[in-house]
Amino acid sequence: MFLLAAKSATASHRQAEIIEVILRNGWNYFRSRIIKDAQPEQPALPLPHVLRQILIELGPTFVKLGQLLSTRPDLLSPEYIAVLETLQNNVPALPWNEIEPILQNAFGESFQSKFLTIEPVAIAAGSLAQVHRAVLKNHQTVAMKIQRPGIREIVERDLEVLEALANWFSRDKIGQAYDLPGLVEEFRYSLLGEL
Template identity: 45%
Template sequence: MFARLAQSGARQAEILEVVLRHGWDYMRRLLSFGKAGEPQLPPPMVLRNILVDLGPVYVKLGQLLSTRPDLLPREYIEALSTLQADVPPVPWNAVEILLRQQLRQPLEQVFSSLDTESVAAGSIAQVHRACLVSGEWVALKIQRPGLEAVVERDTRLIRGIAELVAQTEFGRLADVVALADEFCRAIQAELDFTQEARHTEQLRQQLQKGRWFDPAQLVVPRIHWPLTTPKVLTLEWIEGRPLLEADRSDADPENIARLLTRAFFQQICIDGYFHADPHP
């Protein structure tokens, strides 16, 4: 199995270089002597730094693992929880080419203004603020150009790495091969933004029929379907701040907690359709 990871190829060589540079002693012994004894995970911060250097797909994997205290010890959860959602954005000239290809119409006829600096960048996409010719502000979530090929290449390698980790003590306690398969399927599904758009619209419609809360107090952005494609998601722009950064001096924490609790109760217990990424 390890020979499959070490086969000739630029990406495999890059992964091995990153792993060795960060000092995964088990892998260094394996490469140097052919034998390394009991397979071992790298230390928590070494694992975190390896994932960061390997790029967006591996950062996404680390973020997923950080939500699984049932699988990893506390020190690994703490290290992986420091992985930032923001990654360096793709230069605008590359993003613009993809945007024009996806929308299939001159951007000048669609937008009266379009910020070339992203307001956020993640492992899958980056977001740009724009104003439609109608005067409405929107958020453009644009997939990172060339991501499909990167995901295809890296998920294939992740499955191979999972087979190696399956030999560790951790791997014997948790079905890491099944976890890797689940992650690979999930990230492939995320590449189709029309699926995310459908989910968002369904959630918006269901929350407008609040049973135990005032629906006017919750806002889910509207989808602009004519400007949404598998690689571009266009949503209503909503001004706001992350909950943990907002000025809450005039807020009523008890009412906010009650509102959110009741909204999630409806989603999970009544509708059976819920927002599965409820970070602040």
């Protein structure tokens, strides 16, 4: 199997995870590009529902990529757009026991004393964060947007791997049809800005 040149050990490990997910989901073109002596396939994206499943399995950065792609009819056909649009509102929230330590880290051990109430069940969830209703000491109701644990490190590692993939595929027919390094750079700017 061919592995891309990754800048860090964590990116190399993540790269292997990504390849495993893609191969398990049967993207044959990708398989033919990374496995030596594999029968070459015609350049093609996986079927829309397969692409969606790959993005979900790869986690928050890739779900966010799918969300971005769902807004790009200049890049994808209506069938892909329709399937990827479902990533806009079907992200499960993390349980309170994973969110509470984030608040403790941000506000200190006595974070609950800063609020009258904090709803432990999220009212909305996205790929990078989720929202909880809270009431401040002055009785003002607020929406608290809480980033997922370790999300910045996850995103930075995944962006490193995406950059390597984009550079590798840029010499290929798919890469020639799309400016993959440019798309990754646009995605990087947008995603890091959101964080």
